[in-house]
Amino acid sequence: MPPAVILLSGGLDSTTTLAIALAEGFSPHALSFRYGQRHQAELASAKRIAEVMGVADHLIADIDLRRIGGSALTSDIPVPKARSLDEMGKGIPITYVPARNTLFLSFALAWAEVLGASDIYLGVNALDYSGYPDCRPEYIAAYERLANLATAAGVEGRQHLQIHTPLIALTKGQIIERGLALGVDYGLTSSCYDPGDEGRPCGQCDACLLRAKGFAEVGIPDPMRVRYGLV
Ligand code: ZN
Numbered sequence: 001m002p003p004a005v006i007l008l009s010g011g012l013d014s015t016t017t018l019a020i021a022l023a024e025g026f027s028p029h030a031l032s033f034r035y036g037q038r039h040q041a042e043l044a045s046a047k048r049i050a051e052v053m054g055v056a057d058h059l060i061a062d063i064d065l066r067r068i069g070g071s072a073l074t075s076d077i078p079v080p081k082a083r084s085l086d087e088m089g090k091g092i093p094i095t096y097v098p099a100r101n102t103l104f105l106s107f108a109l110a111w112a113e114v115l116g117a118s119d120i121y122l123g124v125n126a127l128d129y130s131g132y133p134d135c136r137p138e139y140i141a142a143y144e145r146l147a148n149l150a151t152a153a154g155v156e157g158r159q160h161l162q163i164h165t166p167l168i169a170l171t172k173g174q175i176i177e178r179g180l181a182l183g184v185d186y187g188l189t190s191s192c193y194d195p196g197d198e199g200r201p202c203g204q205c206d207a208c209l210l211r212a213k214g215f216a217e218v219g220i221p222d223p224m225r226v227r228y229g230l231v
Contacts, residue, residue: 001025001026001027002025002026002027002117002118002119003026003027003028003029003056003112003115003116003117003119004021004026004027004028004029004112004117004119004120004121004164005029005031005108005111005112005115005117005119005120005121006018006021006028006029006030006031006055006120006121007031007032007104007105007108007120007121007122007123008030008031008032008046008049008050008055008058009032009042009046009123010032010041010042010043010044010045010046010047010049010189010190011042011045011123011189011190011191011207012172012175012176012179012186012189012191012211012214013123013124013125013167013175014046014123015049015053015123015179015184015186015188015189016123016167016175016176016178016179016182016184017121017122017123017164017166017167018030018049018053018055018121019053019179019182019183019184020121020164020166020178020182021119021121021164022053022054022182023182024164026119026121027056028053028055028056028121029055029056029057029058029059029111029115029117030046030049030050030055030057030058030059031058031059031061031104031107031108031111032046032047032050032058032059032060032061033060033061033062033063033104033107034060034061034062034063035062035063035064035065035074035097035100035103036063036064036065036066036067036074037065037073037074037097038073038074038079038193038194039073039190039192039193039194039195041190041192041195041198041199042190042191042199043060044190044199045188045189045190045199046058046060047060048188049188049189052185052188059111061107063103063107065097065098065100065103068098070097070098071094071095071096071097071098072093072094072095072193073095073097073193074097077094079094079095079193079194079202079205080093080094080095080205080206081194081202081204081205082204082209083206083209085209085213088131088206088209088210089131090131091131092131092132092133093131093206095193095205095206095207096131096132096133099134100134101122101124101132101134101135101139101143102134102143105120105122105143105147105163108120108122109147109150109151109161112159112161113151113152113153113159116153116158116159117159118159118160118161118162119161119162119164120147120161120162120163120164121163121164121165121166122140122163122164122165123165123166123167124140124165124167124168125167125168125170125172125175126168126169127169127170127171127172135168137165137168140163140165140168143163144161144162144163147161147163148160148161166178171214171217172210172211172213172214172217173213173214173215173216173217173218174217175214176214176215176217176218177218180218185223186222186223186224187223187224187226187227188224189224190224191207191208191210191211191224192205192207192208193205193206193207193208200228200230201224201225201228201230203230
């Protein structure tokens with residue numbers, strides 16, 4: 001099976017993306033980041049998911065974005081709570097991490113070159129998302145163009161990089177349905193921006209609310225909330 005690099009945060013979207021990469025015949029090399037995020041519970045989730053789903057390798061890279069700050073996820077700025085979907089649809093929230101997907105994709109690109117991989121999977125979503133500029137299709141298309149100019153393997157014709165974003169046009173409910181069909185255990189995943197003890201979700205941040213909307217669309221309880229005794 002050809003290798004592919006999968007960006008794996010430990011959340012619902014990236015875990016579904018990993019399942020899709022496996023179903024599409026790739027040998028997944030999962031890449032996660034310890035970037036100074038306050039929700040480190042997601043890294044524990046990413047480790048469990050990588051083990052359970054049988055990746056070829058799981059690399060956790062350290063990039064300390066607290067030194068830069070500028071986001072509620074990497075500094076002492078409160079995470080917004082209880083926002084309506086309307087509010088989420090307007091503007092770029094303070095949970096945006098400056099240039100995060102560009103940093104992550106660049107790391108993935110470097111690893112892909114070493115692995116001899118031409119495929120990177122990224123679980124971005126342009127429908128049910130929080131207005132992040134680096135989750136848009138035009139951003140992904142532009143990054144792919146850059147990637148194919150950026151590496152020795154590209155210039156020498158050994159690599160033509162493709163960035164797969166299989167969730168980009170799906171609703172949260174459609175993402176969950178796709179994952180369930182592929183056998184994803186969503187009880188292993190972690191989405192909350194501001195979790196409490198042992199990764200317990202807050203239930204009120206944008207990530208928790210969008211996740212709840214997805215499970216409501218599918219009409220089943222969220223197995224992660226069941227695990228914490230919240231439903
Ligand atoms: Zn939350």
